[in-house]
Amino acid sequence: MAAPSAVMSMSRLIKPFWGGRLGNTAKVFGASSAGHREKSTHKPPPAKYGGRHTVTLIPGDGIGPELLNHVREVFRFSCVPVDFEVVHVNSALETEEDINNAITAIRRNGVALKGNIETIHTMPPSVKSRNNLLRTSLDLFANVMHCQSLPGVQTRHKNIDIMIIRENTEGEYSSLEHESVSGVVESLKIITRNNSLRIADYAFRLARETGRSRVTAVHKANIMKLGDGLFLQCCREVASGYPDITFDSMIVDNTTMQLVSKPEQFDVMVMPNLYGNVVSNVCAGLVGGPGLVPGANYGTDYAVFETATRNTGKSIANKNVANPTAMLLASCMMLDHLQLNGYASLIRNAVLTTMNETRLHTADIGGQGTTSDVVQSVMRVIQSGGQLTTEL
Amino acid sequence: MAGGMWRSAILNLLRKWGLSINDKEITKAQEVSRVVGAMKTPQPKTFVRGIQTVTLIPGDGIGPEISAAVQKIFEAAKAPIQWEERNVTAIKGPGGKWMIPPDAKESMDRNLIGLKGPLKTPIAAGHPSMNLLLRKTFDLYANVRPCVSIEGYKTPYTNVDLVTIRENTEGEYSGIEHVIVDGVVQSIKLITEQASQRIAEYAFEYARNNQRASVTAVHKANIMRMSDGLFLRKCREAAEKHKDVKFTEMYLDTVCLNMVQDPTQFDVLVMPNLYGDILSDLCAGLIGGLGVTPSGNIGANGVAIFESVHGTAPDIAGKDMANPTALLLSAVMMLRHMGLHGHAKNIETACFATIHDKKVLTKDLGGNSKCSEFTQEICQRVQDMD
Numbered sequence: 003m004a005a006p007s008a009v010m011s012m013s014r015l016i017k018p019f020w021g022g023r024l025g026n027t028a029k030v031f032g033a034s035s036a037g038h039r040e041k042s043t044h045k046p047p048p049a050k051y052g053g054r055h056t057v058t059l060i061p062g063d064g065i066g067p068e069l070l071n072h073v074r075e076v077f078r079f080s081c082v083p084v085d086f087e088v089v090h091v092n093s094a095l096e097t098e099e100d101i102n103n104a105i106t107a108i109r110r111n112g113v114a115l116k117g118n119i120e121t122i123h124t125m126p127p128s129v130k131s132r133n134n135l136l137r138t139s140l141d142l143f144a145n146v147m148h149c150q151s152l153p154g155v156q157t158r159h160k161n162i163d164i165m166i167i168r169e170n171t172e173g174e175y176s177s178l179e180h181e182s183v184s185g186v187v188e189s190l191k192i193i194t195r196n197n198s199l200r201i202a203d204y205a206f207r208l209a210r211e212t213g214r215s216r217v218t219a220v221h222k223a224n225i226m227k228l229g230d231g232l233f234l235q236c237c238r239e240v241a242s243g244y245p246d247i248t249f250d251s252m253i254v255d256n257t258t259m260q261l262v263s264k265p266e267q268f269d270v271m272v273m274p275n276l277y278g279n280v281v282s283n284v285c286a287g288l289v290g291g292p293g294l295v296p297g298a299n300y301g302t303d304y305a306v307f308e309t310a311t312r313n314t315g316k317s318i319a320n321k322n323v324a325n326p327t328a329m330l331l332a333s334c335m336m337l338d339h340l341q342l343n344g345y346a347s348l349i350r351n352a353v354l355t356t357m358n359e360t361r362l363h364t365a366d367i368g369g370q371g372t373t374s375d376v377v378q379s380v381m382r383v384i385q386s387g388g389q390l391t392t393e394l
Numbered sequence: 395m396a397g398g399m400w401r402s403a404i405l406n407l408l409r410k411w412g413l414s415i416n417d418k419e420i421t422k423a424q425e426v427s428r429v430v431g432a433m434k435t436p437q438p439k440t441f442v443r444g445i446q447t448v449t450l451i452p453g454d455g456i457g458p459e460i461s462a463a464v465q466k467i468f469e470a471a472k473a474p475i476q477w478e479e480r481n482v483t484a485i486k487g488p489g490g491k492w493m494i495p496p497d498a499k500e501s502m503d504r505n506l507i508g509l510k511g512p513l514k515t516p517i518a519a520g521h522p523s524m525n526l527l528l529r530k531t532f533d534l535y536a537n538v539r540p541c542v543s544i545e546g547y548k549t550p551y552t553n554v555d556l557v558t559i560r561e562n563t564e565g566e567y568s569g570i571e572h573v574i575v576d577g578v579v580q581s582i583k584l585i586t587e588q589a590s591q592r593i594a595e596y597a598f599e600y601a602r603n604n605q606r607a608s609v610t611a612v613h614k615a616n617i618m619r620m621s622d623g624l625f626l627r628k629c630r631e632a633a634e635k636h637k638d639v640k641f642t643e644m645y646l647d648t649v650c651l652n653m654v655q656d657p658t659q660f661d662v663l664v665m666p667n668l669y670g671d672i673l674s675d676l677c678a679g680l681i682g683g684l685g686v687t688p689s690g691n692i693g694a695n696g697v698a699i700f701e702s703v704h705g706t707a708p709d710i711a712g713k714d715m716a717n718p719t720a721l722l723l724s725a726v727m728m729l730r731h732m733g734l735h736g737h738a739k740n741i742e743t744a745c746f747a748t749i750h751d752k753k754v755l756t757k758d759l760g761g762n763s764k765c766s767e768f769t770q771e772i773c774q775r776v777q778d779m780d
């Protein structure tokens with residue numbers, strides 16, 4: 003059959019710039035390439051009706067709602083065939099009803115775009131972080147973040163191009179704590195073989211798909227011999243199956259030191275949850291700040307897109323100063339995931355043009371533009387490209 | 395050697411006073427000074443005839459050469475320090491527990507101040523790392539690392555002036571790990587009220603004693619609600635008692651993000667063990683790496699050990715190529731801790747001026763001079779200052 007092989011070669015041509023998952027070709031082309039599915043497990047059908055996708059939207063707190071409104075504005079303007087199902091999550095509530103609704107909606111639609119939900123830590127410890135609950139319930143095991151130096155942004159270091167893959171469900175974020183004796187609290191960090199193998203495999207596959215040559219595992223196995231030792235061992239095992247990719251490892255404190263002095267040396271980095279938090283924030287800071295980098299959380303069946311550093315931004319909420327770049331680029335990653343690569347490139351190019359050529363910057367990267375200025379500029383660039391748009 | 399002259403001077407004094415001493419030929423300076431101490435009228439126990447004795451642990455690899463360099467510079471600066479060298483290797487004590495040699499422990503307990511070079515941790519030697527042993531022996535609960543930009547050693551970050559205070563005994567490094575079932579490992583992070591209180595109190599006292607304006611607690615209480623929550627509560631309580639110092643709380647990821655964009659906004663940072671490890675090395679990277687970063691460990695019972703945190707560099711050991719700056723700056727930190735601010739300032743100024751001049755720099759700082767030449771240059775400057 004020529005059709006499935008044509009499908010496969012087509013997928014190789016459409017190589018997303020920001021590293022989306024290519025393995026979902028089967029999802030879009032449906033029954034015709036049933037024989038070429040990567041996994042034999044049943045994939046839920048895509049939420050696609052009449053040519054339009056439905057995506058769950060969780061506004062969150064702080065700057066989330068306003069930035070996601072801008073995303074909707076840009077999508078509507080560019081006639082992107084995506085409808086949003088908005089689910090609000092109230093972070094002040096102690097019940098889990100809200101977040102369960104959100105999770106059900108994501109299960110239904112398969113894809114989500116979200117802002118960060120605040121965790122008020124004056125509430126009792128039984129009220130867990132909503133973001134964490136979402137990630138663990140949907141088993142979004144891989145957090146992928148691509149940090150690249152942008153030519154239009156002034157930073158201390160140049161030529162940074164790092165892909166960070168962070169284990170997203172276990173490790174220090176297991177939320178298992180107890181106070182066995184008054185005044186002594188124990189918090190458990192769980193590392194499992196399955197999850198470590200899974201994330202290592204994901205990292206190497208992604209490295210291969212995006213043509214990268216080196217994977218570095220970040221750990222602290224000299225101190226946490228069993229936990230991080232297991233993680234490192236799993237990475238080594240997976241590495242032996244990818245001889246074309248160089249594998250090395252680095253201790254996390256040395257890694258942060260190297261990142262602030264010579265970040266150009268890193269290519270792909272894979273690590274457990276907490277170190278991922280530190281390293282991804284350091285890298286985001288190196289390329290210009292939290293307003294620039296999008297992040298994606300991938301599971302086997304679901305994908306949730308958000309800003310990479312997951313900031314709520316309460317202090318700048320509703321002041322029209324937040325940087326919409328990260329959220330817009332995250333929405334482009336989402337469009338890539340939905341195989342709407344044309345629209346993804348369109349919006350991405352417009353955002354990057356505004357960033358690098360027009361140099362319209364918001365306050366966090368040293369400019370004086372407002373959020374709406376940047377969004378208007380993005381829409382103008384889209385329109386000038388000859389694309390069919392609604393009224394400006 | 396200065397020690398020998400000292401020894402004979404005291405022996406003569408003792409003979410004059412008609413005191414009997416050990417019949418042994420070699421009278422250990424420690425025994426002698428103990429006798430002298432007992433004779434003296436009560437003085438602050440840190441000073442014996444105006445000279446402070448400090449336990450010096452040269453360490454391995456480049457340790458001995460940089461320790462010698464520091465001793466030379468201190469002599470040139472006429473700092474009132476007498477060095478007592480001890481070696482630290484793990485030995486098995488009664489009951490099978492690993493411990494440091496008793497004479498080292500005894501010297502440290504007596505002098506209360508120590509300066510340590512890098513110690514190597516042999517892999518699979520059967521005993522825990524030497525640093526860990528020292529930490530446990532003297533209950534070194536606070537690791538203090540001031541990170542100040544060195545004028546003359548350019549890094550992409552300028553005007554860095556912050557201090558990281560890291561809880562050094564518990565937290566994620568408690569070493570408690572179990573394999574629950576095959577393929578599932580659990581590591582326990584331990585946070586206790588007592589240790590958190592101790593470190594928080596120390597942080598505020600440090601801020602007060604060193605005229606620092608604010609203390610920031612670094613945590614991840616949104617995820618680790620109970621453990622970091624407890625740490626945070628203790629910090630808040632300590633803040634209440636020290637109202638003159640400003641207190642803020644910040645998430646670990648926000649600190650990392652802001653640190654690489656604008657490190658000048660931070661002053662004193664206090665945090666549990668793991669975050670402290672990562673952040674203190676991050677800050678060391680901002681000013682130029684471990685080769686120029688000083689560090690001090692404060693223990694219960696007034697013990698303080700200052701150390702260089704870089705490795706033993708076995709590849710350049712013995713070749714006169716090592717950079718003594720880290721150990722020297724740690725020794726300067728030690729002088730300040732003892733109240734000898736004048737000497738501290740002189741030595742520090744001499745060191746920074748030498749680096750700023752760029753004429754005699756060791757290889758890691760970008761030059762190609764020898765360690766001895768670098769040391770000599772600093773000695774020269776210090777002497778010129780008098």
